[in-house]
Structures are given as structure tokens and as C-alpha cells.
Amino acid sequence: MLQALRDKASSWVIKILLGLLIIAFAIWGINDVFLGERDPAVATVGDVKIARSQADEALRDELNRLRPVLGTIDREAAFRMGLTNQVLTRLINRTVANIAAQELGIVASDQMVNRSIRSDRRFFDQSGKFSRNLFYQTLSNANMAEGYYVSTLKQSLPSEHLNRAVSGNIPVPKALIGPLTRFRSEQRTARTVLVPPPLGAAREPKGDELEAFYKENISGFMAPEYRDVTFIHLDPRELSKEVRVAEEKIKESYAQRIEEFTLRDRRKLAQVVFRTEAGAAAAAAAIKSGKSLAEAAKEKGKTQKVVKLGWVEQKDLFTVLAKPVFALKKGETSGVLKSPLGWHIVAIEDSEIGRVKPLSEVRKQVRDGLAAGEAQNSIFALANQLEDSLAAGADIKAAAARLNVRAVNVPALDRQGLGRNGKRVAKLPIGGKFLRTAFEHSDGESSTLRETQAGGFYILMVNKVMPPKVRPLKDVRRIAVTAWKAERQAQAASRRAKAIVARLKKGDNFAAIARDEKLEVKTSPAFTRLTHEAQSGVAAALAEKLFSLKVGDAAMAESTQGYVVGVLASVSAGAGKQKAAVAEGTLREIRQGMAADLTAQLLEAFRRRVTIKTYPDLLRDRI
Structure with missing residues (x-):
């Protein structure tokens, strides 16, 4: 053969x-x-592919969001419940929105991304201007790499601009605003007393009482689900501490970044801008006579606003203002200066002379920057070696030994990153993705190598799954006794509050009842259905009941400090300014709702213009 x-x-x-x-x-x-294809499409929208890995990520996010409500959901259950299709629909809608934005000419250029970052007030320094150092610091605190942030922002900008274009100045019928405004503006006042739990410690529970309480509230005495996890974390920040940087490289980098370390002359300014030269001249004369800038701005019964400019450099001012202003010293005030905006008088509140920071002052900053760059390059090489070692059949511990990196074992880890002692487990990869990965896998399963937002990598193996279980009463006796006593005291306060309400319904005087009970009567300020209890002083549960009562009627509700009994004192339609503010907020909400509807209709029109195919079965065993 x-x-x-x-x-x-x-x-x-x-x-x-x-x-x-x-x-x-x-x-x-x-x-x-x-x-077969390694990352097949679970859906296609026209020519755009939605990869299985992208859908996996979105589906895991959704399952983690629902887990506190629905508990742990297995793969088949998620598919049967329709969660897979819901997630896939959202991804398709997002893709359609991007296609619509592109067809309408809405594209996020690098310049748009740059402007968006520079206009983000989170990255402004004390002078109110964009600070590159603050930008990097903010991303570092959030453990987010710059490339990740910029890429995410660039993807979201087109759909944001599309939403703004659709929602701009939508007309809203007055017949819709009026009834809602009246409902939301209605104000009430109430007289209330707080009925606290009884003073002094409650008696100790008997054995059978505690046992019964423990069984009735068994869900409150559950130990959480734990994972025994071993992981490798390739952290560029830790690696950078071991990098040696040559002195020549530090000096070279310092020279290249000299502009960054150059501080320009700065002045802290306050100014008044006048519409007329005569007004400015009168104010300048008043200042010469000894008056302050603020006092001079109030001359002749007219008040001009003193504007605090804060710290500025010469380049921040009009050319005609820059030279004379920067010629002044701290505490001095300029004469009348003319610019395209009008006539200025500028006061120098503080000043700083420019200088170049010496290398000795910024050596650590320069060194750390170079070390971080080298560490990042080394991380990628280590990650490749780690993947090769694992592909060759080594487990996580063996691969760590070959690469001379540490494999960390955590014998008990819950979903919040806590150990059995209730304390946070130290040195976990920062961010929720690590914990999510740990609870996605079962006994003996290992994750793939995954990147962190800080630019590092991690891989983990679940050694053992420890499902939630009831902690025996002997282990939680102290907690159970405390909870039993708190419940007994709350029940006593509830009985007392009910007795007060019963007396009020019989017609007894509220103030007299309060004196008998040694309680203080408080009268609330006017509140609406939207007023927070921190402002009104009325517990939210009681306020809700008061809006269904007539003047003089009483109700009670539980609060964080016991029980509150309240009597409705007055009802009003609300003040003019308050109603105007409510009307404005209502108009804004209605417009937002209409904008959402219009956007949905627009996207539906675009959906009909493209061919959409879905393959949800590919996600069935990939959760």
C-alpha cells in the first residue's frame, strides 16, 4: 500500500x-x-464585524452587574433568560450609531479628541488651564493607560455629537409642561417628632429566642463565595523600581524636556473692564486717592464687576496689556489700559519670577519617566515569554519559576477583594477586571493572559471554588445578639409611634402629646416631592405619605434614627422662582426624553439600510 x-x-x-x-x-x-477562525463574528452590521471577544466582555459586564440581584448565572441560564440577545442588541445599536455618524459626516479626528481632552475640567490646574501633568496623574490614579483612554474617547465622540445634533432645541408642548410643573412644585410643611429607640441596652436574648431569630434571618449570616487563586502580575510600576537608568540618559532626557521644566513669569491678576474711557479714568483717579480696585469700581452709584483672572503668563493676555501689566510689582495697580474688550484697570495680587528647574530638583521625575518607559518595553517581552511557556505546557507556578517572577497565592478571595478576615487582600492587580476574571472561572481553570488598564498583564488559575454557605450560630453569635437587640429596640419605638398616631387621630393636641412623651416638635421648611430629606428634615418615607394626606392628618414612618410621626401642617402651590426652576428642569427632562426617542428612530432608519446578521449561539458556551 x-x-x-x-x-x-x-x-x-x-x-x-x-x-x-x-x-x-x-x-x-x-x-x-x-x-477555524479564532475570534469569529457573533454579529455583522453591514461590513462591520462584532467579534466574539468584544461580546464576551460586554456579556461578562452585564452578568457581573446582575449578580447581586440574580446570583451566579451559568452559561446556559444566561442564554435562556435572553441576556445574550440583550447584550448583542446593545452592541449592534452602538455599531449602527457609529455607522450613522460616519454617513452623516460626524467623524472624531485626532484634533477633536485633543480638544475634548484639553477642555475637560478634570485636567485643569489652579490657574484654570489644561495641565498635561495633571492629565497623566489623573490617568495614573485611575490605573488607565493613555492609549486606552484616548482610544475609548475617540470611539464615543461621534455618537455623542450625533446625539447633540438630534437633541438641539426640541420644541416641547406647553400643555405637557404645565401639569408636570404643578405636580412637582406643590409644597407642603409638616410638624414632626422623632421617636428614638429606648435608652439603655436591651436584655440579653434567651437561647430559643436567638435560635429563632437566627433561622428567620439566615440570609444575613451567610459567608460569601470565595476563590482560592494563584496569579502572576507583570506590573510595570513594580518593574520600574528595579530598572537602572544611566546618568547620561537622565541628562539627555532633561535637556529634551527643558521646556517642561521652564517656569515663566506669572502674575495673579484681578481686573475691572469699563465700557467707557471716562468711567475707567474716574476709577483710576479714585485708586490714586487711596481706594481699592473694588471700591473704585463702585464709584458714582455704578458697580463694575471685579474679575479674578488668577495666575496668568504674558502669552495669556492681549499684547497691548501684557507688557505694562508685567512691568508692575506685587500690590500695584495699573492705569487705564485699552484693549479690544474695553478699558482695563488691573491689580497685581501676587507675582512669581520665571526660572528653569535644575536637574537636581527634577532628577527623580526624569529618572522615573525613563524607568517607566523601559519597564513597559520589558513587560511586553516578559508577557510574550510567559505565553510561550504556558503554551509549552507549563502551569502558572512553573512558568513563574522559569521567568523568575512571583506567583502569588490567595487562599480565600471574595468578589470585593476581601479575605476571610474581612480585610482587603494586598497587591492584587488594581481594577475590577481581575476580580471579575477570578469569578468567571471554575475549579482548575486558568484565564488567558490579560492586560490591565495600567499597562501591565496578569494571568490567574482558580485552585478551588468555595460556594456561599451559612455560618453556624456559634461563629456569629455576637453579631446575631447585636442584631436581635436592635430589632427589639426598633419594635419598641414602632409601638410608641403607633400610640402617638392613635392619640392624634382621636383629636389630642400634638404639642401636649409631645410634652407627655418628652419629645421635641419640629416644623419643617416647605418641601416638594423632589426635595431631599437632608434639606427638608423629613424622612423620605414619611414625606411620601404626607403628600397623600389632608391638612391635620397624621402618619408615621421608619427613619435611620427610629420612627418619625408627622402631621401635615400646610399645602401650597409653590413660589414663583421655585416654580420657574422646576419648569426649567421639567423642560430639560422632557427634551432629553424626546431626544432619546428621536435618536432611536434615526438609528432604526439606519438599521433598515444595512444587513444585520447575528450568531448568538457562538456566545452560548463563552460566558
Whole structure:
């Protein structure tokens, strides 16, 4: 048989077949021929592919969001509940929005991204201007790499601009605003007393009482689900501490960044801008006579606003103002200066002379920057070596030993990153993704190598899953006794409050009842249905009941400090300014709702123009 095959292999038919196979491998690749596509599309929107890895990430986010409500959901259950289709629909809608934005000419250029970052007030320094150092510091505090942030922002800008274009100045019917404004503006006042739990410690529970309480509230005495996890964390920040940076490189980097370390002359300014030269001249004369800038701005019964400019450099001012202003010293005030905006009088509140920070002052900053760059390059090399070692069959511990990196074992880790002692486990990769990854995998399963927002990598293995279980009463006796006593005291306060309400319904005087009970009567300020209890002093649960009562009627509700009994004192339609503010807020909310509807209609129109195909079964066993 083998000889026959050898004879046939030399024939021209076999050569043609082998040639076709070589062409197939060249076009589609060996992996695709034998392994199939590694990251297939779970949906396509026109020519745009939604990869399975992208949908996996979104689906895990959704399951983690729902886990506190629904508990742990397995793969098949998530599919049956329709969660897979919901997540896929959201991804499709987002893709359609991006396509719509592109077709309408809304594209996020690098310049737009740059402007968006520079106008973000989170990155402004004390002078009210964009600070590159603060930008990097903010991202560092959030453990987010610059490239990740910029990429995410660039993806979101087109749909944001599309929403703004659709929602701009939508007309809203007055007939819709009026009833809602009246409902929201209605004000009430109430007289209330707080009925606190009884003073003094409650008695100790008897054995059968505590046992019964423990069984009735068993869900409150559950130990959380834990994972025994071993992980490797390739952290560029830790690695940078071990990097040695040559002195020559530090000096070279300092020279290249000299502009960054150059501080310009600055002045802290306050100014008044006058519409007329005569007004400015009168104020300047008043200042010469000894009056302050603020006092001079009030001359002749007219008050001009004193504007605090804060710290500025010469380049921040009009050219006609820069030279004379920076010629002044701290505490001095300029004469009348003219610019395109009017006539200025400028006061110098403080000043700083520019200088260049010496290398000795910024050496650590320069060194750390260079070390971080080298560490980041090394991290990628280590990550590649780690993947190669794991692909060769090594487990996490063996791979760590080969690379001389640390494999960390955490014997008990819950979803919040806490150990059995209730304290946070130290030195975990920062961010929720690590914890989410740990609770996505079962006994003996390992994750893939995953990147952190800080630019590092981690991989983990779940050694053991410890499901939630009821802690025995002997382990939680102290907690159970405390909870039992608190409940007994709350019940006593509730009975007392009910007795007060019963007396009020019989017609007894509220002030007299309060004196009998040694309680203080308080009268609330006027509040609406939207007023927070911190402003009104009325517990939210009681306020809700008061809006269904008539003047003089009473109600009670539980609060954080016991129980509150309240009597409705007055009802009013609300003040003019308050109603105007409510009307404005209502108008804004209605417009936002209408804008959402219009955006949904627009996206639906675009959905009909593209072919959408979905393959949700590919997610069924990938949760």
C-alpha cells in the first residue's frame, strides 16, 4: 500500500492537488483551515464585524452587574433568560450609531479628541488651564493607560455629537409642561417628632429566642463565595523600581524636556473692564486717592464687576496689556489700559519670577519617566515569554519559576477583594477586571493572559471554588445578639409611634402629646416631592405619605434614627422662582426624553439600510 502511494505521489494529478492545497493555505492560513477562525463574528452590521471577544466582555459586564440581584448565572441560564440577545442588541445599536455618524459626516479626528481632552475640567490646574501633568496623574490614579483612554474617547465622540445634533432645541408642548410643573412644585410643611429607640441596652436574648431569630434571618449570616487563586502580575510600576537608568540618559532626557521644566513669569491678576474711557479714568483717579480696585469700581452709584483672572503668563493676555501689566510689582495697580474688550484697570495680587528647574530638583521625575518607559518595553517581552511557556505546557507556578517572577497565592478571595478576615487582600492587580476574571472561572481553570488598564498583564488559575454557605450560630453569635437587640429596640419605638398616631387621630393636641412623651416638635421648611430629606428634615418615607394626606392628618414612618410621626401642617402651590426652576428642569427632562426617542428612530432608519446578521449561539458556551 505504501509503495502504491509513493508511486501515485509522483503523478501529475497528485502534484496538482498538492498545489491547490498550498494555495489554500496561503490564502486562508493554516490556523483557519485546521482550527477555524479564532475570534469569529457573533454579529455583522453591514461590513462591520462584532467579534466574539468584544461580546464576551460586554456579556461578562452585564452578568457581573446582575449578580447581586440574580446570583451566579451559568452559561446556559444566561442564554435562556435572553441576556445574550440583550447584550448583542446593545452592541449592534452602538455599531449602527457609529455607522450613522460616519454617513452623516460626524467623524472624531485626532484634533477633536485633543480638544475634548484639553477642555475637560478634570485636567485643569489652579490657574484654570489644561495641565498635561495633571492629565497623566489623573490617568495614573485611575490605573488607565493613555492609549486606552484616548482610544475609548475617540470611539464615543461621534455618537455623542450625533446625539447633540438630534437633541438641539426640541420644541416641547406647553400643555405637557404645565401639569408636570404643578405636580412637582406643590409644597407642603409638616410638624414632626422623632421617636428614638429606648435608652439603655436591651436584655440579653434567651437561647430559643436567638435560635429563632437566627433561622428567620439566615440570609444575613451567610459567608460569601470565595476563590482560592494563584496569579502572576507583570506590573510595570513594580518593574520600574528595579530598572537602572544611566546618568547620561537622565541628562539627555532633561535637556529634551527643558521646556517642561521652564517656569515663566506669572502674575495673579484681578481686573475691572469699563465700557467707557471716562468711567475707567474716574476709577483710576479714585485708586490714586487711596481706594481699592473694588471700591473704585463702585464709584458714582455704578458697580463694575471685579474679575479674578488668577495666575496668568504674558502669552495669556492681549499684547497691548501684557507688557505694562508685567512691568508692575506685587500690590500695584495699573492705569487705564485699552484693549479690544474695553478699558482695563488691573491689580497685581501676587507675582512669581520665571526660572528653569535644575536637574537636581527634577532628577527623580526624569529618572522615573525613563524607568517607566523601559519597564513597559520589558513587560511586553516578559508577557510574550510567559505565553510561550504556558503554551509549552507549563502551569502558572512553573512558568513563574522559569521567568523568575512571583506567583502569588490567595487562599480565600471574595468578589470585593476581601479575605476571610474581612480585610482587603494586598497587591492584587488594581481594577475590577481581575476580580471579575477570578469569578468567571471554575475549579482548575486558568484565564488567558490579560492586560490591565495600567499597562501591565496578569494571568490567574482558580485552585478551588468555595460556594456561599451559612455560618453556624456559634461563629456569629455576637453579631446575631447585636442584631436581635436592635430589632427589639426598633419594635419598641414602632409601638410608641403607633400610640402617638392613635392619640392624634382621636383629636389630642400634638404639642401636649409631645410634652407627655418628652419629645421635641419640629416644623419643617416647605418641601416638594423632589426635595431631599437632608434639606427638608423629613424622612423620605414619611414625606411620601404626607403628600397623600389632608391638612391635620397624621402618619408615621421608619427613619435611620427610629420612627418619625408627622402631621401635615400646610399645602401650597409653590413660589414663583421655585416654580420657574422646576419648569426649567421639567423642560430639560422632557427634551432629553424626546431626544432619546428621536435618536432611536434615526438609528432604526439606519438599521433598515444595512444587513444585520447575528450568531448568538457562538456566545452560548463563552460566558
